[in-house]
Amino acid sequence: MARRRQLYEGKAKVLFEGPEPGTLVQYFKDDATAFNNQKKGTITGKGVLNNRISEYLMQRLQEIGVPTHFIRRLNMREQLVREVEIIPIEVVVRNIAAGSLAKRFGIQDGTVLPRSIVEYYYKSDELGDPMVTEEHITAFGWAAIQDLDEMMSLALRVNDYLSGLFLGIGLKLVDFKLEFGRVYDDQTDEMHLVLADEISPDNCRLWDVKTNERLDKDRFRRDMDGVEEAYQEVARRLGILPEGGPRDMQGPSVLQ
Amino acid sequence: MARRRQLYEGKAKVLFEGPEPGTLVQYFKDDATAFNNQKKGTITGKGVLNNRISEYLMQRLQEIGVPTHFIRRLNMREQLVREVEIIPIEVVVRNIAAGSLAKRFGIQDGTVLPRSIVEYYYKSDELGDPMVTEEHITAFGWAAIQDLDEMMSLALRVNDYLSGLFLGIGLKLVDFKLEFGRVYDDQTDEMHLVLADEISPDNCRLWDVKTNERLDKDRFRRDMDGVEEAYQEVARRLGILPEGGPRDMQGPSVLQ
Ligand SMILES: Nc1ncnc2c1ncn2[C@@H]1O[C@H](COP(=O)(O)OP(=O)(O)O)[C@@H](O)[C@H]1O
Ligand SMILES: Nc1ncnc2c1ncn2[C@@H]1O[C@H](COP(=O)(O)OP(=O)(O)O)[C@@H](O)[C@H]1O
Ligand SMILES: [Mg+2]
Ligand SMILES: [Mg+2]
Structure with missing residues (x-):
């Protein structure tokens, strides 16, 4: 395969120019960061699993009519x-208090929220991804109010669907983060929003229904053991653990 | 005068039972705090000046149809x-970047914002008054969406009026904080919102139009000199410096 031009290296993924205009290749690394880059490390096999988990979830969401950037898995x-113009806002949906929300409001981790809460964070490593409101987003021109309405209603649909899907495999969807981007729609000659980035245990909190065991990146954040196994367990329960099991996940990227 | 029953002692004021049901006496102290109570001190004469400044501004706002809790100054x-049921949300309106907004978004202090921005903070000393969104406020039941709409539109009217008033006396209204409360309206048999608490240099940032000199509590926060004089200067420009000038302001409260 011809060498691809690298466009961006992020904390967990690398973006390459895609084979056709308007496409990108998303390469999933094993790198993990937390607390605004203060903690860095590697979770062996994470890239392979997140690539597979995100493919699966984006496909399921596409099927229920949530537009996504996903085209197909390459390896x-x-x-x-699809290449999108990323809206620099992280949309967080929370069902159960955990992480920064539990801290901000002095609520016990694990408390079921009175209803799902949607939050926005401004995507900026330098500023530490500050929480923002519709006021900041619209005043600074990061997104229009129509975009926010669309992002919120898509995020709530994703929450409904994924809450059900995960409950079906014995996991509580505690909270998760989404990113959206704008694409040009040649059918309507207008821009519309699609779900971009990834959906994986890197940006979802997933707790076992019975034991409340955390099967997500919080294990890494909190220096718990079994980080790799947690990601594998999520894939296994989704029925998509790559053939050959965990062994397959450590192959160097040149062997893709 | 008969001794009044004290109901609450806050950081800057004390609330006493009023002479009639449904009324309160707000007593203005010289105490000042900053950075969520980490810094404490006294600004001599502040209570006298804030009592007078808040009276004046609440009266002017009442005249333009903004309902307030203010009845009359006693001494x-x-x-x-009027006694109100305080909504535990601080409404902040910002015209120019300063303080936490400048820090949160890495914007230079003094930058004119693309438009006025309204923010909400949850009133809780223990939690450090965290910034919150409509989502948190409505999910946790601190106010209804109708309350927020009313608070925002009243806050924007107050901003328009006070921006003009302060500009008229050579001051830029950089930002300010309001509190609202619910009162029972026997005319309509419904609850409605009124502006409560105080409007003073304790909760407004006021910069001299020509020199950008700060004539507000930031002088105290930043250990600058001339704190007392700044409060006096605001009252003087508003044409309401108590007769006898600053001397009058240090009289012990028993001589009210
Ligand atoms: N379809 C897409 N088109 C363009 N950019 C995208 C797309 N999907 C995700 N991105 C962006 O690519 C980057 C993914 O790499 P990641 O390691 O997550 O980066 P970061 O450290 O910035 O979060 C993110 O910045 C994300 O916003
Ligand atoms: N009209 C009112 N009725 C009832 N409470 C009020 C009214 N106006 C202001 N308050 C409340 O009284 C207190 C004023 O004192 P302050 O020293 O500012 O207290 P705090 O330290 O809580 O800010 C505030 O808690 C404020 O919310
Ligand atoms: Mg990312
Ligand atoms: Mg106060």
Whole structure:
């Protein structure tokens, strides 16, 4: 395969120019960061699993009518996606208090929220991804109010669907983060929003229904053991653990 | 005068039972705090000046149709107000970047914002008054969406009026904080919102138009000199410096 031009290296993924205009290749690394980059490390096999988990979830969401950037998986660590103009807002949906919300409001971790809460964070590593409101987003021109309405209603649909899907495999969807981007729609000659980035245990909190065991990146944040196994367990329960099991996940990227 | 029953002692004021049901006496102290109570001190004469400044501004706002809790000033340090059910949300309106907004978004202090921005903070000393969104406020039941709409539109009217008033006396209204409360309206048999608490250099940032000199509590926060003089200067420009000038302001409260 011809060498691809690298466009961006992020904390967990690398973006390459795609084979056709308007496409990108998303390469999933094993790198993990937490607390605004203060903690860095590696979770062996994470890239392979997140590539597979995100493919699966984006496909299911596409089927229920949530537009996504996902086109197809190319290999163990890469997927082809539509290039989008990323809206620099992280949309967080929370069902159960955990992490920064539990701290901000002095609520016990694990408390079921009175209803699902949608939050926005401004995507900026330098500023530490500050929480923002519709006021900041619209005043600074990061997104229009129509975009926010669309993002919120898509995020709530994703929450409904994924809450059900995860409950079906014995996991509580505590909270998760989404990113959206704008694409040009040649059918309507207008821009519309699609779900971009990834959906994986890197940006979802997933707790076992019976034991409340955390099967997500919080294990890494909190220096718990079994980080790799947690990601594998999520894939296993989704029925998509790559053939050959965990062994397959450590292959160097050149062997893709 | 009969001794009044004290109901609450806050950081800057004390609330006493009022002479009639449904009224309170707000007593203005010289105490000042900053950075969520980490810094404490006294600004001599502040209570007298804030009592007078808040009286003046609440009266002017009442005249333009913004409902307030203010009834009348009783003496140098006390004013009679309607008792309200305080909504535990601080409404902040910002015209120019300063303080926490400048820090949160890495914007230079003094940058004119693309438009006025309204923010909400949850009133809780223990939690450090965290910034919150409509989502948190409505999910946790601190106010209804109708309350928020009313608070925001009243806050924007107050901003328009006070921006003009302060500009007229050579001051830029950089930002300010309001509190609202619910009162029972026997005319309509419904609850409605009124502006409560105080409007003073304790909760407004006021910069001299020509020199950008700060004539507000930031002088105290930043250990600058001339704190007392700044409060006096605001009252002087508003044409309401108590007769006898600053000397009058230090009279002990028993001589009210
Ligand atoms: N379809 C897409 N088109 C363009 N950019 C995308 C797309 N999907 C995700 N991105 C962006 O690519 C980056 C993914 O790499 P990641 O390691 O998550 O980066 P970061 O450290 O910035 O979060 C993110 O910045 C994300 O916003
Ligand atoms: N009209 C009112 N009725 C009832 N409470 C009020 C009214 N106006 C202001 N308050 C409340 O009284 C207190 C004023 O004292 P302050 O020293 O500012 O207290 P705090 O330290 O809580 O800010 C505030 O808690 C404020 O919310
Ligand atoms: Mg990312
Ligand atoms: Mg106060």
